[in-house]
Amino acid sequence: MRSLRRTSLAAIALLALVAGALAATNTATADAPPFAVRGSINQLYVLGATPSQGLELVKGGAVVGTGTVDTAGSFAWRELDPGAYTVRSTNGSNEEHTATVTDYDDPAPAQSFYDAQTLEAGRDYITTRDGTTLSANVVLPSSGSAPYPTVVEYSGYDPSNPANTRMAQIYTALGYAYVGVNIRGTGCSGGSFRNFEPVQSLDGYDVIETVAAQSWAKFHKVGMVGISYPGIEQLYVAQTQPPHLSAISPLSVIDDTYQGTLYPGGILNTGFAVPWATERDESAKPYGQGWEQGQVDGGDTTCADNQALRLQNPSSLDLIQDNPFYTKKIGDPISPALFVHKINVPVFLAGAWQDEQTGGHFPAMLDDFTSSPHLYATMTNGSHTESLSLGVLDRYADFLDLYVGRRTPTGVKAFVGPLVADGITGVKGLQMPKGLDYSGLSYAQALKKFQRQDPIRILFEEGAADGQDPGSPLPRFEKSFKSWPIARAKATAWFLSPGGKLTAKPSKLAPSKARQRSYRADPSALPTTTFDGPGSIWAAQPSYHWKQIPKGKGLGWITPPLKKTVVSIGTGSADLWVRTPNASDTDLEVTISEVRPSGKEVYVQSGWLRASHRKLDRAKSTPISPVHTNREADASPLSRTKFTRVRLELFPFAQPFRKGSRIRITLDAPGGARPTWAFDTIAHGERVQVATDRVHRSRIVLPLVAGVAVPRKAPPACGSLRSQPCRTYLD
Known part of the structure; x- marks a missing residue:
């Protein structure tokens, strides 16, 4: 069954490749094997070429780009206008291929594209609209029966690494099916990587729609989860408005990459931002995350093939150092505050003022979620992980139950929360604070009760809760407000x-x-x-x-x-x-x-x-x-x-x-x-x-x-x- 499924996915990828190069003209000589050309969203990839081979990119009869094939036999052009392009060799072989580059604003694939993909528990692959395969890890709850309420974590860390069970355990314990997906160019996913590139947003759209199409996904709707990088990616994906996205829950995020984290006040942040970007570049190199080799050794040929474009990853450090000032071209696409107004699903957002990583500037965009039917934000003093503290997790679990699970919140969170807190802070014996009581309420009644609460929630003096050990992830008191900025400030x-x-x-x-x-x-x-x-x-x-x-x-x-x-x-x-x-x-x-x-x-x-x-x-x-x-x-x-x-x-x-x-x-x-x-x-x-x-x-x-x-x-x-x-x- 599994081999048949993989054959089906491979067929989809092949069809996408063929469709992108259907009009190709191949005049390769017998002396060298032909290379493949694949069009993508404002990008074009050359695969399987001879290393050091010279290339020309032609559009409308004019040469619009040149390149040299890397040692992996690949080359990538980025930021291309849509249309038909011809790639030809300049090494005397007269080989050339034609492919079509699509645009970010082009319509999404038909629903049948997503319905044709079947995902099973364990490591799997999701095929995107340009034929790229993204590594996914599906973890189903150990109790209950399908269909399950389902959540997706999507990032350039290693959410599809089957050995990385940290986040999956939280959500499966709460009764959700969990799908961890690596963005293109990372882990076992195909494609080339650049931080927060527009094509990643469209990939995320395809991920949501594919997961929602599965028979085990309840309501054929999914939510998004994750803290930090996968939290930020939720904002990028949700702006594309996938029709089967039910809600997002971005934790510990940024509102403006330049001002909030990378260049606060115009000064380069070399303590966190630069090392983080450098680490992302390193982990996106061939086999850069370390776990990929084990998958390949176990017979995963797709993972091996998907390393081919990694040498075409642009340097994030060069991009940072070359742009010390804000420019619309570079800065606007990586400033979530400028596009969160497009998000049209309920949002639960949380973070800490003193966040030592993303910085805590995120509240500046809270009033920009103008299309979201419901925005809930919880803010507190504390560190980068405070968005998973007990005082936050209580309301967060309710949000997921109500907007993703469509069920009355249960007491399961009372067991999960302390385990999460212990794992982060080392404090044992904690209990979930008393939250909203939904006893005896129907789902509709519980939803109304949750929605009656003021949506902006401030936790004060986290770490100094009465009767708890100093530093415990619980607040001393709290106050809620109707909006942000607070009107009566x-x-x-x-x-x-x-x-x-x-x-x-x-x-x-x-x-x-x-x-x-x-x-x-x-x-x-x-x-x-x-x-x-x-x-x-x-x-x-x-x-x-x-x-x-x-x-x-x-x-x-x-x-x-x-x-x-x-x-x-x-x-x-x-x-x-x-x-x-x-x-x-x-x-x-x-x-x-x-x-x-x-x-x-x-x-x-x-x-x-x-x-x-x-x-x-x-x-x-x-x-x-x-x-x-x-x-x-x-x-x-x-x-x-x-x-x-x-x-x-x-x-x-x-x-x-x-x-x-x-x-x-x-x-x-x-x-x-x-x-x-x-x-x-x-x-x-x-x-x-x-x-x-x-x-x-x-x-x-x-x-x-x-x-x-x-x-x-x-x-x-x-x-x-x-x-x-x-x-x-x-x-």
């Missing part, structure tokens, strides 16, 4: 004073009488990471090493003790008047913290800006959210003689600042504030001066939200809040 300013205070009113001193403060921008003054190991940064209490800024290497300002508790939720803005007498540019890092009456200081959030990138997008910027254009044409040096106003965005956060505590900000060169993140900074010891007088009103602006009931208890113990390091405050 009030932009509130504190002004920087010449003496290092944050005050409610600006200084009245004239520029000639106000003492200017300054520092040397020295990125080597602090370590590039605050996580000191050993162990995992996701553990209950990581060993942070959060240092005070050395004297003269940065500046700080602090409020008097607060007379009442205030809660800030959203982004913040640091509006600074700066001058660099001996430089024309500098990199800035602003960090906000809470200094408690006990003398302990707790990290809250940071923001970054290369001063030459200070040009604002006026239409998008608000008093609490400066949005920069980051275009090369808008870059401008700093004056060495006059003070220049720059606005730096503090990434989103939610923090209660209790009565008696003080709010502090620090300013220095980038690199020492956030775990894992480091920067390719231009700071090199230049003097940075900050003006704080009645003309140059430097300030911070935070969104304060009234009506949040903060528990009247002692503040969380130092070091208990997840991803919020704590230290002794030094003035």
Whole structure:
């Protein structure tokens, strides 16, 4: 049965190949075997050619491209206009082939294309519209009977690796069939790889439609799941609107690849973003993930054949380094905030403010999901894995049951959640928090109850839940809202004073009488990471090493003790008047913290800006959210003689600042504030001066939200809040 099924899939792939090259003219000589040409979506592939063979790409009688066959016998052209192309050899063989390149906006295949594919439990392949085969691993629940509610995880990691059971176990335990699929050019999947390439979105469409067509997929509908990379891919796939997609649940994602993770504030993130992109390039090389060889050794010839185009993968690192400024051509396609308005299914999204990988900037796109019938977002302090914490998983499991399983939520999550939490944090004996009670409710009643909840949910002080070990992945309290940004948030300013205070009113001193403060921008003054190991940064209490800024290497300002508790939720803005007498540019890092009456200081959030990138997008910027254009044409040096106003965005956060505590900000060169993140900074010891007088009103602006009931208890113990390091405050 399995061999017949593989024959069927191979036939589909062959038909797609033949269809793409039906009009081919083959005038190869007998001296060399003919090569194959296959058209794809805005791409064209040469396979089975002689290494070092020269090629020409011809359209309409004109040569529009050239290339040299790699050692695997392959070559790929990208970003082609649709139409008929001829590939001909330039090595004297006179061989040529013609194939058709299709367009991203072309109609999807007929339903019969998906119905013809049969997937069985275990490792399998899904054929896409251009004939590429994607490696899939199908895992069915161990209990119950088909059809099953079904979810898909789709990414360039190794979701189709049969030995990778981590995510599959979560969803099958909840009663779902799980299908893990590798994107093209990774694992055992065919094709060539480039991060977030448009063709991957259409592949995802084909994956959803193929899986939904299976007899074991309940309702012939599927949901999408995954955290980080597979979370982000959900946004790309869902924008194509597969008709049999029921819902998506993107966890720990990005809203803007450039601003949110890769170049925050225009400064290259060498601590996470560059290594991540480099690792993706390495893992997409032939047999790059390691598990492929075992599959080939076991007789999987498709996996072996699918390595053929890997040497045609473009370098992500080159693309990053060649594009330090934002351009529409490069930046728009990898900015989910610009296309999530196309998503027309229910969405459950979760993430953490202090995410040490994707960065926590994702809330900026929440109001862009304008076509989704239901958007639910849960946000908390914590790390990259916080979107699978107990406080999130409770509502997340309900969402899947209601929108994918179409059933009243059950108590199964109460057993699954603690196992997930233990596996991530090492904390045992935890229990799922008390959530919504659906006892005795029909599915329709349960759905209405879920939908009555305010969709924007903020978990506060994750790691400090009453009665739990410090660092446990549970919140101390929570608050929900109807929309984001929070409508009743009030932009509130504190002004920087010449003496290092944050005050409610600006200084009245004239520029000639106000003492200017300054520092040397020295990125080597602090370590590039605050996580000191050993162990995992996701553990209950990581060993942070959060240092005070050395004297003269940065500046700080602090409020008097607060007379009442205030809660800030959203982004913040640091509006600074700066001058660099001996430089024309500098990199800035602003960090906000809470200094408690006990003398302990707790990290809250940071923001970054290369001063030459200070040009604002006026239409998008608000008093609490400066949005920069980051275009090369808008870059401008700093004056060495006059003070220049720059606005730096503090990434989103939610923090209660209790009565008696003080709010502090620090300013220095980038690199020492956030775990894992480091920067390719231009700071090199230049003097940075900050003006704080009645003309140059430097300030911070935070969104304060009234009506949040903060528990009247002692503040969380130092070091208990997840991803919020704590230290002794030094003035």
